[in-house]
Amino acid sequence: ETGVTQSPTHLIKTRGQQVTLRCSSQSGHNTVSWYQQALGQGPQFIFQYYREEENGRGNFPPRFSGLQFPNYSSELNVNALELDDSALYLCASSPPPPLTEAFFGQGTRLTVV
């Protein structure tokens, strides 16, 4: 059984560009959530996908968007990158209810210059 894997691990982009981050959920997990973790802070919830549908969104602008695929893997897309988007982006997968645990990947470190 493999855990949550994210790619790439590091990325440098220029302000105004677009970026796509990828996440493979843990086997048997059908829910994927994305979080943004700025340096020295706790993770902030971006959005969640359940069975390929968005299932809740945090306080992030529409230029943050996502997808979930039939195999439950997921993508996070960010358009018109800003310097403040520099952060560690974390993906977490969760098993079907009633189980509640969320397991995180190692994250993608995005630097916007």
Add this chain to the structure above:
Amino acid sequence: QQQVKQSPQSLIVQKGGISIINCAYENTAFDYFPWYQQFPGKGPALLIAIRPDVSEKKEGRFTISFNKSAKQFSLHIMDSQPGDSATYFCAASKRAAGNKLTFGGGTRVLVKP
């Protein structure tokens, strides 16, 4: 609005000592309270979690104490070891809403040998 407040921001403890981290929440609808451990450059790892129907949960050297009336919960790390040096995050969520986690700001723990 910070719905989960965590303290202290950092603490130093001698090997063999007890580390205590406290969290307070505002949303009474929260019904799942996990703690995560994060090492530099890694994603958060689930350490231990509690639900509000119990006041204490122990797993090895880690204990969560929960006070529903005060809306507070804490993590105790007994017999702290240098390998416990990491950042610890408390979190809270509503299980019925898909377990979207609201994190505290984190506590950086340093265990001195």
